[in-house]
Amino acid sequence: MGKSRIILPIEGMSCASCAATVQEALTSATGVASATVNYATAKAAVDYDDAETGVAELIKTVRMAGYDCGQASVTFGVEQLHYAPSVASLEQALGAVNGVLRAAANQATETVTVDYVPGTTTAEALERAVEQAGFHVAEPIPTEDPVERERVARRREVRDLTWRFALAAAVAVVAMLGSMLLMAEQPDTTFKQVDLLGRLLMPLALRLHDTLAGRFAPDPQWLKLGLAVLTLPVVAWSGQPFYRGAWSGFKHRTADMNTLIGVGTGAAFLYSLVATFVPGVFTRAGLPADAYYEAVSAIIALILLGRLLEARAKGRTSEAVRRLAGLKVKLAHVVRNGRETDLAVEAVVNGDLLIVKPGEKIPADGIVTEGASAVDESMLTGEPIPVAKRIGDEVIGATLNTTGSITFRATRVGKDSALGQIVQLVEDAQSTKAPIQRLADRVAGVFVPIVIALAIAAFVVWFDFGPEPAVIFSTIALVTVLIIACPCALGLATPTAILVGTGKAAEHGILIRSGEALERLSRVRSVLLDKTGTITEGKPTVTHIVAAKRPDGTPIAPAEVLKWAAAVEQRSEHPLAAAILKAAKDKQVDILPVEKFALMEGRGIRGTVDRRIIEVISLRHARERSLELGTLGPDADRLAAQGRTPVIVVVNNTVYAVIAISDPIKPTAKDAILQLQRLGIGVTMVSGDSRKGAEAVAQEVAIEVVIPEVLPSQKADLVKKLQKRGGHVVMVGDGLNDAPALAQADVGIAIGTGTDIAMEASDITLIRGDLRGVVTAILLSKRILRTIRWNLVWAFGYNVVLIPVAAGALYPFTGWLLSPVLASAAMAWSSLSVVLNSLALRRFKPAWAA
Structure with a gap:
């Protein structure tokens, strides 16, 4: 027992305030060392002491905060379970597997049902637990692919939002026409003259009224009743997620985006219902009994449209991980007990003999035991020329066997394979936050209460000092402030850029461990290069x-x-x-x-x-x-x-x-070093070789500063000296001999080869061994940080500028108020624009590939 880490999929979050609420709840839970909640990925990364708490307790904490965790279930057969005296040991063994919430064995059907958190456990782990309990799995366990599950969930979300938006939009169009007829009946109403949207629509309303005159003259009261009936399903179904979220927040004493939308549209709808069914409440007070059904339906429609477009765009931010995971082989030809059989790749275990025929992908990492072939490893190395493989050579999962048939023994499968490690590293990086996000997180934590306070203040000011009818002006100001405020953009500013950026980096063979490393890399001033295996091929x-x-x-x-x-x-x-x-x-x-x-x-x-x-x-x-x-x-x-x-x-x-x-110098080493120097970055080479040997290599690659005859233990001291001179220092080495220096550097970049992916000492791993990857990583980090800064400027600027406008700050100068409908359109665009700006990172190309 000891320190553990788990990635929990969080359901029900609608904005950055939600993420802040979940993060605060998890961080304060017993046994939790740290927790980071990413709104863009809807995941929480939790480090905890499994002696003090467990996955079930963490999920309970999330639910107590008003949200939920994704959950999956699998049922599989267990041999001879019917004759077992007790199933307690089996259930206990499965329950101890990380990510498993519940295990229930049924002796009558000889099956076990396991509820688990998607992406936290594997079929191999479950089978191992069954074996440890003294039982045997009847057939391979078909655990769910978390990437596929996320894709299906995203598709379901998009479909649901599409139908909700379609209903709200259709009703909004009809309600807008009905509202225009009502406007034409009372063209001199004060508010219609100062509402910006009303002012724009009034000429159209009068023309529509004149066109229908003599043909159709609806009674205003019946028209209001019809609009109320039409708008009811929009509120009850299309807007259901907002009201359900607002109610959940109320029960758990939290406030988020749903609170703002729910209170804003709810107030407008209730006001309209009173004006429709009890108009005397307003007429006795000398107030017009105006209804705002078109505003309610249009606001809900526009916000749903924003969420729909945002969901589609967010789906594209993680497509790099989906492409990587899609490289995985589905079936493997496995030799067991002397017979070849086709099994799902999840059922392959270390030590299995596997056969790969020409034109097939290799299902796991392993060592060739029979045959010879040429394997296309461009997926990993970027080199298009197939590599010859003979007995004793290593093969890598998801690479393509081109010519002969080979048999190999699996050494690393599933998440332990090179591809599995790459996907895991990218997902881990995407679940982290850059330090630049801290201010946005602090603001998001108090954003909604502040907005509610500002909305109430706007209501009071308009009610006390505004023109008549004051109650209408104050209500509209309240609704508009609640609707226009957008914490979503704050929550999406950093994670969407990191999502797209780290995925783009992975496409170029660059694995970045965290957002913090990205931010430090963007400020690099000097690079320390080890000679062997970094500047040279490492094949002496x-x-x-x-x-x-x-x-x-x-x-x-x-x-x-x-x-x-x-x-x-x-x-x-x-x-x-x-x-x-x-x-x-x-x-x-x-x-x-x-x-x-x-x-x-x-x-x-x-x-x-x-x-x-x-x-x-x-x-x-x-x-x-x-x-x-x-x-x-x-x-x-x-x-x-x-x-x-x-x-x-x-x-x-x-x-x-x-x-x-x-040791031959890498063909691209000099080009990479010259590019670093053009970026204004100082380049120093360190080597254990003699001065003459080191200087000869340095001269060939245009490095002026050389430190020869350095022991591995002295490299970390060199990094410290450079750090004392000021600026961030990057150390580039092989990840093994250079581990202390990589750990000491502000950013450690390890040159990886083959299946050696997860180098613990490094912040970044270049899986293709090309030194130009260092240049690409630096340029991409600068681009990502620039994108994040623009996102944050937009997110903060939008709220700082438009919330006062929504409260009526421009009324004394322009004579008009912002309509709640226009406010909802602005709110929808604010978060969508952040996602679209982050998606522009997909067009990034390295300088050498441009």
């Missing part, structure tokens, strides 16, 4: 073996040098070790066993081989120890000046040879 090869001579003058054979060097290097994980081992293998050198192996950080390795002490060390360390290099010293310097890395092979304290290793 032996180019020269310069051997010493024996005492009798005969040269030591290269095969003997490799025999001793490869023996100790077989225990090393350094890239240079792989080069020496490959050279030994190519020359068919037998590799001897090694004892007493020791790693000397930054200096080399040593071990005992065949009773000899063998060392493979750096040139610098050899000179520090004053080893006799003889003629090998100048040779080593010459090779280093050519950009190669010389290592010294020492046997029993005697220098045997210099092995020169070359």
